[in-house]
Amino acid sequence: MKALITGSEGFVGQHLAEHLSKEGDEVFCSDLSLGGPDLLDPVGTTGLIAKVQPDHVYHLAGQADVRASWEDPLMTFRVNAEGTLNVLRACQLSNVKRVICISSAEVYGSVEESELPITERHAINPSNPYAASKSAAEVLCKQMNSQGLQIMRARSFNHFGPGQKENFVVAALTKRMLLAQQLEQSEILVGNLATIRDFTDVRDVVRAYRLILTKGEGGNVYNVCSGIGRKISELATTLLSKINSELELKLDTKLQRPSDTPVLIGDYSKLHKQTGWEPRIGFDRTIEDTIEFTRTLMTQEL
Amino acid sequence: MKALITGSEGFVGQHLAEHLSKEGDEVFCSDLSLGGPDLLDPVGTTGLIAKVQPDHVYHLAGQADVRASWEDPLMTFRVNAEGTLNVLRACQLSNVKRVICISSAEVYGSVEESELPITERHAINPSNPYAASKSAAEVLCKQMNSQGLQIMRARSFNHFGPGQKENFVVAALTKRMLLAQQLEQSEILVGNLATIRDFTDVRDVVRAYRLILTKGEGGNVYNVCSGIGRKISELATTLLSKINSELELKLDTKLQRPSDTPVLIGDYSKLHKQTGWEPRIGFDRTIEDTIEFTRTLMTQEL
Numbered sequence: 001m002k003a004l005i006t007g008s009e010g011f012v013g014q015h016l017a018e019h020l021s022k023e024g025d026e027v028f029c030s031d032l033s034l035g036g037p038d039l040l041d042p043v044g045t046t047g048l049i050a051k052v053q054p055d056h057v058y059h060l061a062g063q064a065d066v067r068a069s070w071e072d073p074l075m076t077f078r079v080n081a082e083g084t085l086n087v088l089r090a091c092q093l094s095n096v097k098r099v100i101c102i103s104s105a106e107v108y109g110s111v112e113e114s115e116l117p118i119t120e121r122h123a124i125n126p127s128n129p130y131a132a133s134k135s136a137a138e139v140l141c142k143q144m145n146s147q148g149l150q151i152m153r154a155r156s157f158n159h160f161g162p163g164q165k166e167n168f169v170v171a172a173l174t175k176r177m178l179l180a181q182q183l184e185q186s187e188i189l190v191g192n193l194a195t196i197r198d199f200t201d202v203r204d205v206v207r208a209y210r211l212i213l214t215k216g217e218g219g220n221v222y223n224v225c226s227g228i229g230r231k232i233s234e235l236a237t238t239l240l241s242k243i244n245s246e247l248e249l250k251l252d253t254k255l256q257r258p259s260d261t262p263v264l265i266g267d268y269s270k271l272h273k274q275t276g277w278e279p280r281i282g283f284d285r286t287i288e289d290t291i292e293f294t295r296t297l298m299t300q301e302l
Numbered sequence: 303m304k305a306l307i308t309g310s311e312g313f314v315g316q317h318l319a320e321h322l323s324k325e326g327d328e329v330f331c332s333d334l335s336l337g338g339p340d341l342l343d344p345v346g347t348t349g350l351i352a353k354v355q356p357d358h359v360y361h362l363a364g365q366a367d368v369r370a371s372w373e374d375p376l377m378t379f380r381v382n383a384e385g386t387l388n389v390l391r392a393c394q395l396s397n398v399k400r401v402i403c404i405s406s407a408e409v410y411g412s413v414e415e416s417e418l419p420i421t422e423r424h425a426i427n428p429s430n431p432y433a434a435s436k437s438a439a440e441v442l443c444k445q446m447n448s449q450g451l452q453i454m455r456a457r458s459f460n461h462f463g464p465g466q467k468e469n470f471v472v473a474a475l476t477k478r479m480l481l482a483q484q485l486e487q488s489e490i491l492v493g494n495l496a497t498i499r500d501f502t503d504v505r506d507v508v509r510a511y512r513l514i515l516t517k518g519e520g521g522n523v524y525n526v527c528s529g530i531g532r533k534i535s536e537l538a539t540t541l542l543s544k545i546n547s548e549l550e551l552k553l554d555t556k557l558q559r560p561s562d563t564p565v566l567i568g569d570y571s572k573l574h575k576q577t578g579w580e581p582r583i584g585f586d587r588t589i590e591d592t593i594e595f596t597r598t599l600m601t602q603e604l
Binding site for chain 1: 344375376379380383384387388391426427428429430431433434437438441442444445446
């Protein structure tokens with residue numbers, strides 16, 4: 001199968017490209033950093049897809065940072081919602097058969113503890129501009145799904161692993177802990193440690209994306225998650241123990257996001273039932289691989 | 303109260319401006335046709351609202367034509383969704399207290415007969431690009447509602463009355479029937495007469511908007527409708543009887559919209575409970591006023 005990835009040079013895009021190649025797909029990568037079209041340009045986007053003529057499109061490109069979305073809600077909305085519209089229109093025009101668009105568990109917003117874990121039937125209630133932009137993109141996916149173009153959506157919960165950027169919590173904590181250890185500091189400042197998130201290894205996540213694209217049902221949305229909630233404090237403690245550090249964690253309210261969603265735990269039964277997917281890589285192994293990756297990167301930076 | 307209307311020169315905007323003035327509001331009108339800012343220009347939009355400093359904003363401006371949305375989904379999305387984002391951001395920056403954004407019953411999409419009449423709890427399932435753009439705008443309204451800025455949404459079902467443009471069914475039928483009568487033709491071509499819609503007089507609709515804005519609850523959405531479903535054929539028959547015509551109605555499939563929603567009937571209990579609103583102007587009177595308005599217009603055009 002000929003597969004096109006938008007946003008191929010991002011954290012998830014790189015892992016996805018590797019996975020698709022291993023599975024025997026013919027992979028085409030598109031990313032602004034590779035000179036690919038700006039997805040806000042409908043002509044450039046249509047041209048890309050008309051040229052590649054992919055069977056499958058993995059639409060990963062977007063503004064993925066919740067914090068940045070508070071700083072520029074308009075650009076976040078345009079890139080994530082209007083960008084998705086342009087990609088889907090281009091797919092229609094080039095007779096692409098199947099597309100997966102990557103949404104986020106953030107669309108659920110705050111959920112009562114009694115309603116956990118969250119299934120796909122749960123109502124949408126975005127509480128930040130990033131979540132609103134992803135919800136709007138989902139509406140477009142739902143409306144534009146048709147007999148001709150099957151559009152699946154993935155609602156991804158937190159994912160982590162080697163290669164993630166430092167504006168995401170695990171990568172940020174790992175690097176700051178390793179640095180503090182090097183500098184023999186006694187403490188580091190951290191944001192809200194009580195927040196509970198559902199973490200999945202990025203390599204399990206990209207495997208889910210390919211299964212959704214190949215076996216999913218058009219018009220449907222699938223949670224991609226582990227089903228296990230972990231406090232950020234647990235994550236921090238595991239990291240500290242893996243690097244043999246006794247650093248103290250000190251709360252800094254400035255590192256907290258406005259209107260942070262306190263608990264997100266997902267239910268992946270639907271995905272499992274339709275594709276057989278389940279997570280394979282354990283939490284500890286991902287932490288170890290992330291530490292190793294970060295250490296290598298820090299050595300190169302010296 | 304100082305009230306700003308965006309899209310003030312449209313069909314609904316003109317009736318709303320008249321109603322607000324009668325109620326004693328200080329009314330500011332903004333419309334592209336009056337030289338107002340393009341709402342896709344965030345700077346112009348912010349400047350407008352900063353200059354007027356309204357207490358209340360009625361955000362009516364948008365692309366309101368389902369058929370046109372199939373021809374240009376991108377522009378429809380930008381005007382209706384991104385335009386709303388710009389208006390709401392401008393309201394936040396100028397400390398506006400209350401805003402109403404006008405959505406549409408089209409966001410419900412096709413609904414099973416057993417689920418009629420539709421309440422606000424019904425799921426969103428847009429089936430055309432216009433409905434998708436309005437659903438996306440609604441997501442933004444919900445996310446941006448806050449203690450500082452109360453954002454109410456109206457989901458308006460079909461509305462009609464004097465002044466409506468001919469790309470809407472009642473105005474189109476009225477004009478074409480009167481013309482056929484003048485020309486002594488024996489038949490006119492019509493689209494799908496079996497479609498069922500819920501019609502409210504535009505003057506009742508604008509009264510509902512002011513009540514929602516002044517008495518509604520931020521973050522909430524309110525159906526604006528009559529609760530009565532009427533086939534387009536009933537509408538056509540009433541029109542013919544009011545103009546004493548025996549024209550034959552002949553079906554033309556080219557006049558049918560793609561993926562037209564067969565039945566839309568709303569439930570306005572929530573609006574009634576929170577504001578006391580109910581429709582006052584009967585179907586026959588609206589038809590008569592529309593015919594009179596159209597006759598006057600046709601005389602002027604001669």
